[in-house]
Amino acid sequence: HQVLRIVPTNDEELQKVQELQDLEELQLDFWLAPHGPGHPVDVRVPFPSLQPLKAHLEANGVSYSIMIEDVQALVDHEQREMLRSRRQLPLSTSTFDYTTYHSLDEIYTFMDLLVAENPNLVSKLEIGRSTENRPLYVLKFSKGGRNRPAVWIDTGIHSREWVTQASGVWFARKIVLDHENDQDLASILDKMDIFLEIVTNPDGFAFTQTQNRMWRKTRSRHSDSTCIGVDPNRNWDAGFGGPGASRNPCSETYHGPYANSEPEVKAIVDFVKNHGNIKAFVSIHSYSQLLLYPYGYTRTPAPDQEELHQISKKAVAALSSLYGTNYKYGSIITTIYQASGGTIDWTYDQGIKYSFTFELRDTGRYGFLLPAKQIVPTAQETWLALKVIMLHARDHPY
Amino acid sequence: AVMELPPSHYAAARAAALAAHYACYRRGSPGRGLALRAVRRASRQDIDDVGHKYYLELVLEDVLDKDSTVNCTAEVLYHLGNKNIAPDVQFTIEGELKNTDEADNVFYNRIKSLEKELVAEKIPDSHGNVPPEMEPIRLLAWAASGYVIWQNSTENTIFQLAQIKHVKQVKRIDEYLEFDYMILLHEMVSQEIIPWQMTVLWHPQHTVQVTEDSRQPKHASE
Numbered sequence: 250h251q252v253l254r255i256v257p258t259n260d261e262e263l264q265k266v267q268e269l270q271d272l273e274e275l276q277l278d279f280w281l282a283p284h285g286p287g288h289p290v291d292v293r294v295p296f297p298s299l300q301p302l303k304a305h306l307e308a309n310g311v312s313y314s315i316m317i318e319d320v321q322a323l324v325d326h327e328q329r330e331m332l333r334s335r336r337q338l339p340l341s342t343s344t345f346d347y348t349t350y351h352s353l354d355e356i357y358t359f360m361d362l363l364v365a366e367n368p369n370l371v372s373k374l375e376i377g378r379s380t381e382n383r384p385l386y387v388l389k390f391s392k393g394g395r396n397r398p399a400v401w402i403d404t405g406i407h408s409r410e411w412v413t414q415a416s417g418v419w420f421a422r423k424i425v426l427d428h429e430n431d432q433d434l435a436s437i438l439d440k441m442d443i444f445l446e447i448v449t450n451p452d453g454f455a456f457t458q459t460q461n462r463m464w465r466k467t468r469s470r471h472s473d474s475t476c477i478g479v480d481p482n483r484n485w486d487a488g489f490g491g492p493g494a495s496r497n498p499c500s501e502t503y504h505g506p507y508a509n510s511e512p513e514v515k516a517i518v519d520f521v522k523n524h525g526n527i528k529a530f531v532s533i534h535s536y537s538q539l540l541l542y543p544y545g546y547t548r549t550p551a552p553d554q555e556e557l558h559q560i561s562k563k564a565v566a567a568l569s570s571l572y573g574t575n576y577k578y579g580s581i582i583t584t585i586y587q588a589s590g591g592t593i594d595w596t597y598d599q600g601i602k603y604s605f606t607f608e609l610r611d612t613g614r615y616g617f618l619l620p621a622k623q624i625v626p627t628a629q630e631t632w633l634a635l636k637v638i639m640l641h642a643r644d645h646p647y
Numbered sequence: 648a649v650m651e652l653p654p655s656h657y658a659a660a661r662a663a664a665l666a667a668h669y670a671c672y673r674r675g676s677p678g679r680g681l682a683l684r685a686v687r688r689a690s691r692q693d694i695d696d697v698g699h700k701y702y703l704e705l706v707l708e709d710v711l712d713k714d715s716t717v718n719c720t721a722e723v724l725y726h727l728g729n730k731n732i733a734p735d736v737q738f739t740i741e742g743e744l745k746n747t748d749e750a751d752n753v754f755y756n757r758i759k760s761l762e763k764e765l766v767a768e769k770i771p772d773s774h775g776n777v778p779p780e781m782e783p784i785r786l787l788a789w790a791a792s793g794y795v796i797w798q799n800s801t802e803n804t805i806f807q808l809a810q811i812k813h814v815k816q817v818k819r820i821d822e823y824l825e826f827d828y829m830i831l832l833h834e835m836v837s838q839e840i841i842p843w844q845m846t847v848l849w850h851p852q853h854t855v856q857v858t859e860d861s862r863q864p865k866h867a868s869e
Contacts (some may be wrong), residue, residue, distance in 0.1 A: 350774055366833060384862060462773045463809065463831065463840045480838075501838035537835075577655040585657050586836050613664075613807035614682055616833055620775030 252317035255290045255306065264467035265309045266290055275302060293320060293363035320388065332417040343365055347419050349621045353455050356448055356452065359418055360386060365600050369423050377516025380469040383451040385516050390424050390426060398646065399442040400529040400639050404480050406592070407465045408453025410535040411607050412619045419628035431470045437639050450481055450513055463617065467513055474498035479505035484514045487594035490548025493587035497598045504590045521599065529642035530596040531635065535586070536577045536616050537608035540565050540634065543597040543644055545581030545588035553602055554580065560603070560641050564634035571630040574610065607631060652689040653778040658802065659689035662701035665800045668705060668722035668793040669736040675790025676785030678750030680710030691809040693774060699802060709745060710786065717742050725802045733798045751851040758824055764816040771810065784814060788828055790855040791847040796832070809833040809840060823850045
């Protein structure tokens with residue numbers, strides 16, 4: 250299609266041009282309709298009508314020029330430009346947009362940038378591969394030493410909980426920004442390392458972006474069931490297979506064929522065991538606004554319940570201090586439900602005393618579909634609670 | 648025997664969520680959404696041969712104005728055994744809710760004057776966005792889903808409206824507005840996402856009505 254510009258110079262020419270509007274078979278699309286001599290008339294002309302129209306204009310002495318030679322080419326070009334600017338990978342962590350949700354590629358690029366910009370503080374470890382062979386990356390923040398006591402934080406184990414991966418990205422940057430000037434963080438890093446796994450379930454995450462925004466589980470196929478995926482927060486070896494998980498592969502809380510069947514879970518288990526010196530473990534979910542400690546699989550109170558309860562109280566107070574966000578806290582089983590095979594039940598029974606789970610914003614108004622503008626406030630307030638936990642771990646070595 | 652529950656206990660949370668959804672169904676409109684802000688107090692009474700009754704003191708907030716809250720007392724009775732009877736809910740709101748006549752009328756007139764029936768999908772979208780003109784459609788679904796949630800709740804469920812997958816206006820000859828919604832409910836104990844169809848009728852000055860609703864099968868693509 251071409252776009253022609255016609256400028257009728259007098260009333261006679263104008264009339265000739267106006268007549269064209271009635272010739273429906275030409276399928277002319279007037280971008281600027283005729284309304285007076287001397288005023289340009291722009292018209293998009295489908296290919297079959299080009300010759301007849303030009304012939305008509307020339308026969309009547311009406312001059313025209315070709316404004317757009319090929320409309321399709323222009324549209325294609327614009328399309329490509331739009332896709333390119335949207336998909337443009339970040340160039341540095343300071344130009345990265347923390348106020349929006351990102352794709353897996355963008356987050357992986359962010360990690361590499363963060364490491365490149367801060368090689369003395371940050372390194373990237375690959376702790377395994379997912380079912381679909383995606384790398385499982387953990388960022389390590391360390392000021393030195395060898396096998397220092399460490400804090401572990403993971404986000405995105407349930408892929409639909411998008412505010413968690415987004416918060417993980419923000420935490421990573423926050424640690425880099427504050428590691429010298431924030432007294433608390435600096436003193437934590439003087440004694441301890443921080444491990445951060447931002448996309449703990451990359452297969453699920455990719456699936457939420459391409460196929461089903463509400464996908465929770467991994468993407469593994471185990472039985473001859475047509476249903477895919479295991480709930481990675483029911484797959485740990487703590488009360489595995491007990492009440493509080495499902496043995497139906499089609500269920501959202503399917504525990505899997507056996508404990509650690511999921512490579513995403515096994516990778517963390519292996520890491521924790523090999524490291525041997527993790528002192529605090531925080532697994533982050535959304536939504537409900539809760540801070541939880543073990544147990545989920547049994548009503549028996551955790552031996553350290555009193556201490557964990559006090560830490561939670563303090564952490565929640567710190568979190569609320571920023572924007573007034575209301576959190577409840579308690580053991581998993583008394584606060585939400587019985588859940589077996591859960592992450593922090595396993596880590597606690599491994600001896601990691603300070604094991605906590607967060608359920609971030611909100612309480613159901615948006616649920617998993619939390620507006621992007623709440624990412625930063627959520628991450629900011631959560632960070633305050635995380636610091637309380639990390640400080641406590643630093644001050645209470647065991 | 649009446650037993651006091653810590654407000655953070657899951658049983659209190661579930662009964663409170665149900666009461667809030669019910670209140671939203673009875674008082675909600677395209678101009679007003681109510682959500683649970685906090686549980687102040689909760690107690691539970693086991694009544695032999697009848698069921699479990701919860702006494703609640705709640706704070707509800709106006710979804711459109713977070714600073715606007717009201718206190719609410721509620722009683723929720725979950726019937727023993729029979730899964731097909733909806734829980735009995737009674738509630739009292741202390742004080743006045745903001746008047747929404749203007750917003751309701753604006754929405755009503757806007758829809759009435761549409762040339763083509765309204766159609767929309769994915770509210771909110773994947774990133775949590777709700778176009779401003781869709782907010783009343785969403786609040787209407789919020790209120791109507793309160794009915795569906797109430798009818799399908801037990802002591803072992805907590806439902807939330809996760810998303811409006813699709814909504815289509817159905818033209819009517821009378822003065823009511825009718826919308827055919829396909830929503831996704833998130834059930835938090837099982838963590839399932841449940842598609843549900845509901846037909847909603849509304850007119851300013853009238854409470855929201857759900858004339859038809861049915862659970863839908865999960866898609867094979869999941």
